[in-house]
Amino acid sequence: MKIELISWQAQGLRCPDAKIDLCSGGDHVPKVALIQMPNGTGKTTTLDCLRAAMDGSARSWSEKRVLEYQDSEKKPDTGKFLTTLKIEGSNRLVIEMTFDFDHGCVTYKTTYGSKNEDGYCPPPKVGRYLDPQFSELLFFNGELANQLIDGTQGSEASAIIDTFYGLYHLKRLQDLAQAAFEDAAKKGGRTVKAKTLTILEAKLGKLRKRQGEIVTEQSDAKEKAAQLKTEIQALERSTEEHLLNSEKFREREQEAIDNRHRAEMELEDQLQKISSNFANPVFLYDPLREQLQKLADNFEVLRLPEPSSAPFFKELVKEDVCICDREMNDGAKAAIERRAEEILGDSVTGFLNSFKDSVRNFCGEACDPSFEGLMEQLNNSLEALDAAQSKLDDIRREAEESGDMDVSAKQEELKEKKKKIQDLSDFIDETERKTQAGDGDDCDCLDYYAKEIQQAEKKLAELTGSLDLKARTDCLKELLDVAYREAHNKLKESVIDDANTQLREILKFNLVQIEDIGKSVKLDGRLSGSVGQNLSVGYVFLAGLLHGGGNQFPLVVDSPAGALDDVARRQVGGLLPELIGQLVAFVIASEREWFVEPLAEAAGNDVVYLTHLRLNEYTSGLLPSLGGEKVSETDDGIVLEGKECFFQLGVDSVE
Amino acid sequence: MAFQLHPDARDWFKKVRGKDGKGKEPLETLFDVYHMCFVLGVARGRFEPLGDSGDTFMDEFIQRYRAHHLLMIGAMISKSLERQGVAVDDRKAVVKEVERFVDSTGLGMILKPDGFRELNGYAAGGFNYLREELSGPPSDMVFLLDRFYLLLNQENTQAAVGPQL
Numbered sequence: 044m045k046i047e048l049i050s051w052q053a054q055g056l057r058c059p060d061a062k063i064d065l066c067s068g069g070d071h072v073p074k075v076a077l078i079q080m081p082n083g084t085g086k087t088t089t090l091d092c093l094r095a096a097m098d099g100s101a102r103s104w105s106e107k108r109v110l111e112y113q114d115s116e117k118k119p120d121t122g123k124f125l126t127t128l129k130i131e132g133s134n135r136l137v138i139e140m141t142f143d144f145d146h147g148c149v150t151y152k153t154t155y156g157s158k159n160e161d162g163y164c165p166p167p168k169v170g171r172y173l174d175p176q177f178s179e180l181l182f183f184n185g186e187l188a189n190q191l192i193d194g195t196q197g198s199e200a201s202a203i204i205d206t207f208y209g210l211y212h213l214k215r216l217q218d219l220a221q222a223a224f225e226d227a228a229k230k231g232g233r234t235v236k237a238k239t240l241t242i243l244e245a246k247l248g249k250l251r252k253r254q255g256e257i258v259t260e261q262s263d264a265k266e267k268a269a270q271l272k273t274e275i276q277a278l279e280r281s282t283e284e285h286l287l288n289s290e291k292f293r294e295r296e297q298e299a300i301d302n303r304h305r306a307e308m309e310l311e312d313q314l315q316k317i318s319s320n321f322a323n324p325v326f327l328y329d330p331l332r333e334q335l336q337k338l339a340d341n342f343e344v345l346r347l348p349e350p351s352s353a354p355f356f357k358e359l360v361k362e363d364v365c366i367c368d369r370e371m372n373d374g375a376k377a378a379i380e381r382r383a384e385e386i387l388g389d390s391v392t393g394f395l396n397s398f399k400d401s402v403r404n405f406c407g408e409a410c411d412p413s414f415e416g417l418m419e420q421l422n423n424s425l426e427a428l429d430a431a432q433s434k435l436d437d438i439r440r441e442a443e444e445s446g447d448m449d450v451s452a453k454q455e456e457l458k459e460k461k462k463k464i465q466d467l468s469d470f471i472d473e474t475e476r477k478t479q480a481g482d483g484d485d486c487d488c489l490d491y492y493a494k495e496i497q498q499a500e501k502k503l504a505e506l507t508g509s510l511d512l513k514a515r516t517d518c519l520k521e522l523l524d525v526a527y528r529e530a531h532n533k534l535k536e537s538v539i540d541d542a543n544t545q546l547r548e549i550l551k552f553n554l555v556q557i558e559d560i561g562k563s564v565k566l567d568g569r570l571s572g573s574v575g576q577n578l579s580v581g582y583v584f585l586a587g588l589l590h591g592g593g594n595q596f597p598l599v600v601d602s603p604a605g606a607l608d609d610v611a612r613r614q615v616g617g618l619l620p621e622l623i624g625q626l627v628a629f630v631i632a633s634e635r636e637w638f639v640e641p642l643a644e645a646a647g648n649d650v651v652y653l654t655h656l657r658l659n660e661y662t663s664g665l666l667p668s669l670g671g672e673k674v675s676e677t678d679d680g681i682v683l684e685g686k687e688c689f690f691q692l693g694v695d696s697v698e
Numbered sequence: 699m700a701f702q703l704h705p706d707a708r709d710w711f712k713k714v715r716g717k718d719g720k721g722k723e724p725l726e727t728l729f730d731v732y733h734m735c736f737v738l739g740v741a742r743g744r745f746e747p748l749g750d751s752g753d754t755f756m757d758e759f760i761q762r763y764r765a766h767h768l769l770m771i772g773a774m775i776s777k778s779l780e781r782q783g784v785a786v787d788d789r790k791a792v793v794k795e796v797e798r799f800v801d802s803t804g805l806g807m808i809l810k811p812d813g814f815r816e817l818n819g820y821a822a823g824g825f826n827y828l829r830e831e832l833s834g835p836p837s838d839m840v841f842l843l844d845r846f847y848l849l850l851n852q853e854n855t856q857a858a859v860g861p862q863l
Contacts, residue, residue: 314724322766335773392802397802
């Protein structure tokens, strides 16, 4: 699906009346549209209306909220916001929102091709991508990038993948299946005492509620544990750095760190060698070599003929004369048939011949390196690692005893964090273990709740006579669950791989990589990156999704370079057109420097520069010096197009 | 029929296989877990059929095992003959056993249901043996490999006198 944003037009709203046409009246949609709207021009109103036009969400706005969009000076009865999208490169979809300020509501009209309908009714193939969960992500800002990384955004980062690929439909189907079953059970239920049913339903509700709570607690615990792990690593690094700066400990600390590093490298190398031979059973257990050879030798003794021999003899007995020119009489036929029976069939000879080849290839000589040798080396490396770690512990103890407050504080903090991580890990283990004797409704074992719920559902089904339907519903739910998990994990891996490939390209000097995507986007070995790194990760992550699977959607960005320093601005500016098919960026004058030039260059100068001003005494005075082409002018707003005008605004004046 | 692990194995190996079941070397895939258990089952002569309780995880040999899968099958046939007290030079019995487990009539060699059952039985036996010998689920890969190596190679009266029936 390809959706492009073409234009929008506002009238009677808090923003000045204007039409913004990103295509300058033509048909070509520029790769980048830069819209400069000084503060007070109604940027927030415009962004809100664009989003509501796309997802139809204004239908449920409260009266109070609708009135907030009324032009506060003119106080009109109605206002309009018209958005035009281009679908699949040709068809236009026009969504018209009418603000009824007398009744405090918004109504929609939709035009697609020649079809004009009252209401918000984009064609179904488009509507799927304009779902509120989805369209939320088309509107990006620096804050969302940070939230993606610190996990404070509205929805889980991994759920964004579900949104883009529509996997949430599988979850919805599960809910629908369960609701349909419960509805059928209620309607077609055998007559049972209402009280019994009520008690059972209440029990089921309680179990489900607790199960849901534990799932949330478990997910939080995993997030916290991952965060603590990163904090512990940072604390350990910081302690090392501190001790490496101390004259007293520097030498010993460095030596122990080097030894640890060496041992870790060796361990990794040995594990890799074991891994690359692991599929060979003879490598793991050498006595098998002799057994397999013996088996192969015995197969040799069987003197196996060519695979076609048995069928050949079976065909031969049908002839009148044998190949040796003797008559094929009954006696000869019987003798040949008896012998043919002893000759192996194709199904066996094929295996035996391949097996003998395999034994020749892999069982001739003892494996080099051997599992035994590698295990010995592995244990030596482990001992060296333990020794290096003990030395490091000794140095920390000595530093503490000698009154190094910094080390003491860090060690204390480490101890606390390790204790916390242990508690979290115990809790996670408890949630993930299998049910055991003595479990009750006060335990945290998810397996226990799953089984109790299953039992209660079964009992309920028995009582209502819908056992068969229950079994089929469960089967469907399980299938949907497996499909969801497999699709989600595979898509997540692919999103991470693609994003990391791009990050390696664009953050060469200060590389960050995505380790995982859970509640937040986890960076490799750190809690968060710099502002520029976070923004880059956010853009790469979202852009990868926006353009995944052959799709293309516009990305509307508010203040794309706001919080960045000049270096990061250049990086992000040069990056965005590489990632995004259509970028619509709302900027203010102070963001232009260091950002717009690399952006335009990366977009091959396929850029439209628009400056949108509210008309008042001050801005009217500025117009002659700004230049630019007037592309929209009303009594309270003006839109100018042109690069020079875009850069001229704010020079020698204050926005 | 397919490759099946002991129903408790996936969970038991969870900590050494890392988050989301995305394995670490050398237990990168569930097939590696299966292979570890299988080799131990064969080495210690532990054959414990799974019945209906198996945890199906794969229906064919994965790429990493394609070069060595015939050795696995050969080891399984050898152990099966040994378990039944059949000599490897008993032509008819050997052929019958091979025919029971595999079919190589077509382009490739395929395992018959009895072949899967036999391999799965040794993998389940190996898993049970590992579980009996370790005090709890392993959380460290090097520790697990070390125990695995020792258990494979330790002198065992049971193995010395013959396979468990």
